[in-house]
């Protein structure tokens with residue numbers, strides 16, 4: 001820009017020009033916008049036209065599709081028609097061919113039919129001629145049939161006549177049969193009555209014979225049994241000695257080391273050896289001795305084995321023998337284990353079968369009731385008493401006052417009685433064991449007051465069996481003789497059993513010369529006679545089973561012992577040596593005096609260790625060295641007792657003068673007969 005020209009004019013000018021341009025442009029924009037709006041309008045119109053055209057096209061398209069489909073269907077139908085026509089044409093051509101062949105085939109068929117007709121015509125002619133022949137034959141057959149029918153009618157008539165005859169014969173036969181039957185029945189009834197009468201007579205005679213035979217057989221049996229028993233007694237004696245060696249127990253070690261139990265050189269060394277069923281041997285540096293007994297039980301033998309040997313004695317009890325089974329040995333040697341068992345007391349009440357540890361007492365009671373069950377009901381009853389003998393006093397363990405004094409009294413019948421002793425009726429093993437347990441409790445409770453150790457006393461369980469004697473012991477119904485007691489007692493004296501022949505009027509002797517002294521007249525009390533005179537009163541046999549757990553047999557030194565212990569020891573020693581004396585006296589059969597009364601123990605057991613009674617001494621020994629003195633003493637005691645039956649001299653039988661009560665010797669037999 002040239003200098004001096006006003007720049008603002010120029011700018012204004014330029015501004016005006018720009019404004020004009022702007023206005024022009026705005027106008028142009030406005031006209032363009034108007035045009036654009038117009039175009040929009042036009043476009044919208046065109047769009048709506050397009051839409052309607054499109055709809056129209058789609059309508060036309062649908063119409064076109066329908067048309068096309070229709071056309072296709074028409075073409076398909078035409079194609080199908082064409083095929084059908086083609087098929088019909090082919091069939092028509094085939095029919096035309098058949099139609100051409102048909103006349104020829106018809107002619108052939110007609111020809112064939114003619115020939116068939118011709119053949120049948122010939123056949124018909126020939127069959128017509130044979131039909132006429134058959135008609136002739138039928139005529140002949142009809143004649144024959146007529147003939148047969150006539151003959152059948154005649155036969156029928158004859159049969160009817162025969163049937164009538166048969167009916168008449170049958171009726172007559174029936175009548176005859178009825179008459180015969182009646183007669184036969186009458187004959188049979190007569191025969192039957194006669195046979196019955198004969199049978200009744202025969203039966204009665206047979207019964208009488210049988211009764212006589214039975215009685216004789218019974219008598220013979222009793223004689224045989226008694227003789228057998230006597231023979232056995234002579235052969236074996238009444239005292240048996242068994243020895244039981246108990247196993248080594250822990251307490252045998254004493255104060256020694258338990259690990260050394262049984263070792264050689266210690267106090268617990270085993271020195272008692274079971275050799276066989278009859279021999280036991282004691283072997284130490286000082287001793288070497290064999291002892292022989294009826295039976296030796298090894299340490300491993302169980303309670304059942306011991307009872308197997310005892311069982312026959314229970315049978316003998318019911319046969320009328322008094323029995324005593326006693327366990328002898330030092331404290332801890334197994335006496336209580338053998339007699340009672342080491343198991344819990346409750347087991348007696350629960351078990352029907354024996355507990356394996358049950359000892360002789362429960363097993364014997366169980367066996368006794370088993371045997372009684374086999375006998376006629378009501379013929380046997382059992383009572384039990386439990387006592388201990390402590391310091392030579394009898395203590396009744398079933399009474400309320402065990403300290404009460406009791407005396408042993410020898411009755412007029414020779415039997416021992418302790419009238420003040422409690423005796424309980426029992427019917428099953430549980431009853432017995434309950435009373436034994438009760439007795440043991442009383443023993444234990446009073447032990448603390450009376451004596452310190454229960455084994456310081458002898459325990460005796462007595463089972464008394466009352467059994468009805470056989471019928472021939474019953475007083476006969478015959479009219480009373482001038483000496484009624486003597487009369488029937490004499491009958492009893494004929495009985496072969498010594499133990500049952502107690503009631504001799506004459507104090508006579510049995511067949512073997514033994515005394516029948518018990519019921520000699522002087523000791524026969526009027527009261528007994530009265531009872532015995534009652535007709536048909538059944539006799540009762542009383543037998544006793546005494547089971548004894550003796551006090552410990554240890555050699556108690558008297559030196560240094562004082563007071564109660566000294567008294568206890570001296571009484572135990574005395575009673576056991578009294579027992580040894582009694583067995584010794586029985587061994588020396590020449591001795592008339594058996595010192596039963598030297599001790600309460602032997603006096604109490606008198607009935608069941610002397611006379612016919614059977615005694616079993618069970619020696620209990622511990623096997624250890626520490627007990628050697630007691631063991632040899634015990635085994636020696638057994639040997640001496642055993643000599644009772646081994647002694648060279650025969651037992652002297654009591655003379656008739658030796659009446660019961662006047663001597664310590666037991667009465668003629670252990671069994672006692674009294675009458676209810």
Ligand SMILES: Nc1ncnc2c1ncn2[C@@H]1O[C@H](COP(=O)(O)OP(=O)(O)OP(=O)(O)O)[C@@H](O)[C@H]1O
Pocket residue numbers: 245246247249299329330331332333334335336337338342454455551552620
């Ligand atoms: N044959 C045996 N088998 C097993 N154990 C036994 C046998 N003998 C004894 N015993 C046991 O030995 C111990 C002592 O036995 P037991 O009490 O029977 O002796 P005891 O001679 O009766 O003594 P005490 O005189 O003091 O009554 C008990 O524990 C017992 O169980």
